[in-house]
Amino acid sequence: MTEEQKNKQMEQREVKASADKLSENKRRRLIKGAVAIPVIMTLQSGAALARTSNLVGSLEEDIPDDSTHVATQDLGNGKRIVCAHPDDSEDQSGAPPYDLGNAPMGHLEPNFDSNGNALSLNDQANNCRGGGGLVISATAFSSFDGRMAGL
Amino acid sequence: MTGAYWRSVSFSSLQIEEWGGEFTVFQPNSGKTHFLNQMGLHILLCLDRAPTSEDEIFVFLTDQFQLTLDQNFSQQTIKTLHRFDELGLIEKVRPESLT
Numbered sequence: 536m537t538e539e540q541k542n543k544q545m546e547q548r549e550v551k552a553s554a555d556k557l558s559e560n561k562r563r564r565l566i567k568g569a570v571a572i573p574v575i576m577t578l579q580s581g582a583a584l585a586r587t588s589n590l591v592g593s594l595e596e597d598i599p600d601d602s603t604h605v606a607t608q609d610l611g612n613g614k615r616i617v618c619a620h621p622d623d624s625e626d627q628s629g630a631p632p633y634d635l636g637n638a639p640m641g642h643l644e645p646n647f648d649s650n651g652n653a654l655s656l657n658d659q660a661n662n663c664r665g666g667g668g669l670v671i672s673a674t675a676f677s678s679f680d681g682r683m684a685g686l
Numbered sequence: 687m688t689g690a691y692w693r694s695v696s697f698s699s700l701q702i703e704e705w706g707g708e709f710t711v712f713q714p715n716s717g718k719t720h721f722l723n724q725m726g727l728h729i730l731l732c733l734d735r736a737p738t739s740e741d742e743i744f745v746f747l748t749d750q751f752q753l754t755l756d757q758n759f760s761q762q763t764i765k766t767l768h769r770f771d772e773l774g775l776i777e778k779v780r781p782e783s784l785t
Contacts, residue, residue, distance in 0.1 A: 571753060573766040574723040577773065578710075 589639055589679075590632040591619060593669040598656045605656065606676035608643055608686065615643040616656055617686065618663035619671050633669055639683045641668070689740025691779040692767055697734040700775075702727070716774060725751060726766065730775060737779040740764060 598605050598616070606617035621627055622636025644659035654662070660670045676683070701712040709727045711720045722730075725747060732738055732746050744763060748755045770776040 571725075571751070572759065572762040573725040573729055573747070574721075575726045575766060575769055575773075576721040578719045578721060 589635045589637070591635060591669065591671050591675045592631045593633060593664075594660070594672060595670075598660045598670065600656050602656060604672055605660070606671050606673045607656065610643070613646045613653070614656060615646045616659040616663055616670060617676050617683075618642050618644050618659075618666070618668035619676075619683070620668060620685075635683075639679050640685045641683045642685050689764075691737045691739050691781065691784060692733050692743070692771075692776050693737040693779050694730055694733040695774055695777050697730060700730075711775075713773070713775065718773070720773065720775075729763075729766065729770070733776050737784060740767070743767070 594605055600614075607614040608617060609615070619633075619635055619639065619641040621630070621633040622640075625634035625636050627633060644654075644663050646654050646659060648654055663670050696715055699714050701714070703710050707724060709722045709724075711722055711727075711730075712718075713720065728747060728750055729743060732743060738746070740760075740763075744755055744760055747753070747763065748759070753759060767776065771778065
């Protein structure tokens with residue numbers, strides 16, 4: 536190893552040591568900063584967390600007939616959109632997400648019109664929205680775990 | 687000017703656990719669990735000993751944690767005192783009850 540290479544290697548070591556020192560100082564500042572003011576945080580209770588799970592977003596996009604994203608149920612006569620009802624007694628000013636209240640309600644949209652013509656999932660979704668209902672995701676629906684009344 | 691006096695409420699009922707220099711405090715009266723850093727807990731300990739004025743709390747904390755007392759620190763500490771008060775962990779003491 537030449538003298539020049541040795542010098543370079545030594546310089547690199549010094550830079551690394553300096554960087555390590557800086558990093559350590561930053562960590563110390565962070566730790567000191569954390570204790571420099573009193574901190575209190577209150578953990579949410581399980582009941583409160585469960586309550587917020589009745590907040591849902593609505594699907595506003597077009598729903599293709601092969602969608603697996605939207606909440607549907609098939610009672611033996613074809614897929615029907617789950618139409619959830621926002622709870623009017625809850626404050627919905629922050630919607631979305633919408634609050635379905637303590638006892639989530641919903642209905643299954645008809646998949647035939649009054650003339651007996653089949654309705655696509657998208658038609659059903661539009662009917663649901665037109666009646667003030669919410670088209671929700673399959674994931675959101677499954678979070679209610681059978682607790683949605685009216686279905 | 688010494689600021690309001692504060693004291694702890696039902697401190698003995700609190701269930702306190704240390705987690706690597708920080709603390710979880712279960713408050714049976716409300717069923718809530720709080721997370722406090724060392725300074726937060728020191729405030730509760732201080733107020734459990736005796737009713738203490740805000741100025742005395744500032745001095746106690748800056749002394750314990752070797753900090754400089756400035757306006758920002760005082761404001762942050764007062765905010766925390768009010769938060770403790772909202773949660774029912776401490777309460778203001780009427781001046782006449784100190785005499």
